[in-house]
Amino acid sequence: MSQPAVSLSPATSLLPVVPEWRRMLNRVLGHHGLTLGAAVLGLIVLAALFAPWLAPHDPYAQDVSQRMIPPIWHDKGTWDHVLGTDKLGRDYLSRLLYGARISLTIGLVAALISGLIGTTLGVLAGYFGGRVDAVISYIITTRLALPVILVALAMASLVGGSLQVVIILLGLLLWDRFAVVARSTTQQLRDAEFIASAKVLGASTPYILVRELLPNILSSLIVVVTLEMAHAILLEATLSFLGLGVQPPLPSWGLMVAEGKAYMFFQPWVIAVPGIALMILVLAINLVGDGLRDMNAPEGRN
Amino acid sequence: MPDFALELCGLSRYFQLKKGLFKPATVLKAVNNVSLRIPPGQTLGLVGESGCGKSTLAKMILGLLPPSEGDVLINDKAIDLSDRLALARQIQPIFQDPYSSLNPRKTIEQIIRLPLQLHGVGDAASQRRAVKDISDLVGLPERLLRQYPGQLSGGQRQRVAIARALILKPAILVCDEPTSALDVSVQAQILNLLLDLKQELGLTYLFISHNLGVVEHLVDKVAVMYRGQIVEQGDRDAIFHHAQHPYTQALLSSVLTPEPGLGLPELPDSSQWAQAS
Ligand SMILES: Nc1ncnc2c1ncn2[C@@H]1O[C@H](COP(=O)(O)OP(=O)(O)OP(=O)(O)O)[C@@H](O)[C@H]1O
Ligand SMILES: [Mg+2]
Numbered sequence: 148m149s150q151p152a153v154s155l156s157p158a159t160s161l162l163p164v165v166p167e168w169r170r171m172l173n174r175v176l177g178h179h180g181l182t183l184g185a186a187v188l189g190l191i192v193l194a195a196l197f198a199p200w201l202a203p204h205d206p207y208a209q210d211v212s213q214r215m216i217p218p219i220w221h222d223k224g225t226w227d228h229v230l231g232t233d234k235l236g237r238d239y240l241s242r243l244l245y246g247a248r249i250s251l252t253i254g255l256v257a258a259l260i261s262g263l264i265g266t267t268l269g270v271l272a273g274y275f276g277g278r279v280d281a282v283i284s285y286i287i288t289t290r291l292a293l294p295v296i297l298v299a300l301a302m303a304s305l306v307g308g309s310l311q312v313v314i315i316l317l318g319l320l321l322w323d324r325f326a327v328v329a330r331s332t333t334q335q336l337r338d339a340e341f342i343a344s345a346k347v348l349g350a351s352t353p354y355i356l357v358r359e360l361l362p363n364i365l366s367s368l369i370v371v372v373t374l375e376m377a378h379a380i381l382l383e384a385t386l387s388f389l390g391l392g393v394q395p396p397l398p399s400w401g402l403m404v405a406e407g408k409a410y411m412f413f414q415p416w417v418i419a420v421p422g423i424a425l426m427i428l429v430l431a432i433n434l435v436g437d438g439l440r441d442m443n444a445p446e447g448r449n
Numbered sequence: 450m451p452d453f454a455l456e457l458c459g460l461s462r463y464f465q466l467k468k469g470l471f472k473p474a475t476v477l478k479a480v481n482n483v484s485l486r487i488p489p490g491q492t493l494g495l496v497g498e499s500g501c502g503k504s505t506l507a508k509m510i511l512g513l514l515p516p517s518e519g520d521v522l523i524n525d526k527a528i529d530l531s532d533r534l535a536l537a538r539q540i541q542p543i544f545q546d547p548y549s550s551l552n553p554r555k556t557i558e559q560i561i562r563l564p565l566q567l568h569g570v571g572d573a574a575s576q577r578r579a580v581k582d583i584s585d586l587v588g589l590p591e592r593l594l595r596q597y598p599g600q601l602s603g604g605q606r607q608r609v610a611i612a613r614a615l616i617l618k619p620a621i622l623v624c625d626e627p628t629s630a631l632d633v634s635v636q637a638q639i640l641n642l643l644l645d646l647k648q649e650l651g652l653t654y655l656f657i658s659h660n661l662g663v664v665e666h667l668v669d670k671v672a673v674m675y676r677g678q679i680v681e682q683g684d685r686d687a688i689f690h691h692a693q694h695p696y697t698q699a700l701l702s703s704v705l706t707p708e709p710g711l712g713l714p715e716l717p718d719s720s721q722w723a724q725a726s
Binding site: 339343344347348349350359363 | 508511512513533534536537540541542544545546549550551552553554555563564567568610613617
């Protein structure tokens with residue numbers, strides 16, 4: 148080529164050279180709900196990760212002589228048990244820290260399982276349409292007609308509650324929102340010209356679905372992940388409270404509330420402490436979810 | 450040398466339109482018995498109003514939509530939809546909307562490089578070099594390669610789409626209204642680029658537009674489509690100066706400016722705009 152093909156001036160644009168991550172960071176920090184939620188959630192995650200170092204006592208160690216010690220803000224509280232002890236003399240703070248591990252694990256793993264199921268179904272329905280869509284939509288409707296808590300209760304009482312059972316049950320039950328969101332976002336994108344272009348280039352259908360389409364619907368799915376995480380954590384607490392979820396002596400927060408319910412009139416902190424922990428965790432996750440949804444909204448470009 | 454780079458033989462596409470649960474479906478003949486021939490290195494302009502079936506025709510040529518009847522021949526051979534990779538190396542599209550034709554989650558470099566990866570052409574280093582060369586060719590500054598489509602202007606995006614279409618060195622480009630989503634001034638740049646590329650690479654174009662004015666400087670032949678059928682085709686000058694079909698005449702009269710040389714109308718307060726920019 149002797150002459151560059153283009154003698155016309157290539158359209159120049161002087162975009163601000165603020166790096167992408169900087170812009171993103173500013174945007175996240177500008178969103179107070181997201182900042183707060185992420186900070187609180189981050190603290191809880193750290194507490195759960197470092198529970199063995201942070202916990203002052205063994206969460207399973209019983210000591211009958213130390214039963215029902217109230218938290219530090221009570222007159223009879225001691226620094227040895229900052230949040231008091233339960234009816235078996237186990238340190239409440241230590242149990243709370245280890246309990247965070249259970250809640251977070253259940254929330255994360257259940258959301259991942261249901262995310263995998265729901266996203267697969269939704270993407271297939273949205274992309275192929277027609278018969279595939281009709282069948283999958285029928286499955287989604289069937290699932291939506293099931294009362295989650297009743298089915299979970301029935302199944303848990305049938306199989307027997309345990310950590311694994313709760314995770315799998317919730318994973319198998321909470322995929323509906325993933326499917327609905329994945330289906331509608333896929334429908335919007337399947338006729339996009341970049342998909343057609345990949346087809347013309349000879350890309351295989353799995354490549355198109357996973358590499359071209361999925362990255363574009365991921366941001367809406369992340370929001371669903373947070374919603375379903377919070378949902379799963381609350382359902383686990385409910386199941387455990389009813390005795391059909393995580394079994395003693397594991398320090399599930401729902402179980403802690405259940406074990407304390409006999410004392411709630413005279414020692415209300417027994418249920419207040421795990422209850423408030425649960426509330427803060429779910430609130431933080433929801434704040435993060437709301438924030439991420441706002442972040443996804445168009446920024447005036449893109 | 451084959452006689453025709455691209456040949457359409459009686460190509461038709463029908464759509465079943467369901468009017469209601471108990472009413473019989475009606476058939477829409479979106480493309481109806483279209484036959485066209487483009488010799489290698491030539492440009493055929495396909496014009497017609499919105500909804501006359503131009504994009505449907507393009508999709509069939511690209512193998513995105515199976516024809517109801519008829520054949521698409523490339524270099525005198527019917528296209529083989531079971532070998533998409535081979536088809537992709539012969540014919541590539543440039544779509545109308547540069548805002549939807551680039552995956553927003555990939556960098557420009559990844560987008561232009563994808564065809565090479567899918568086709569296993571060369572190693573990583575030679576692929577990157579090829580991306581750079583083709584970007585030069587279409588007038589895309591190198592610094593844009595690391596950016597995302599959202600950060601580019603419409604004209605830049607269309608250059609990316611052209612680079613992606615050309616990187617496998619296909620002989621034929623199907624351009625489906627490649628400039629109608631662009632600003633008027635950018636339209637001219639892209640059209641000139643396509644013209645330069647045609648001369649430089651000896652490309653064959655099927656150039657689709659609803660605007661006769663757009664194709665005037667680019668095409669060798671013109672085919673006019675109306676309601677799924679070709680109503681008139683011929684050399685550019687014949688169509689532009691001696692149109693036979695009343696529909697073509699109507700199209701022509703709608704693009705010609707009332708008085709040539711009149712220039713653009715004066716804006717009431719143009720000084721204000723000059724300062725603002
Ligand atoms: N999948 C489909 N199902 C039913 N009808 C369709 C389908 N695709 C296109 N059509 C119809 O076929 C006709 C031709 O559509 P097409 O997109 O080819 O028009 P076009 O000439 O490209 O128009 P434009 O200039 O607006 O892009 C239209 O009436 C359209 O409604
Ligand atoms: Mg069209």
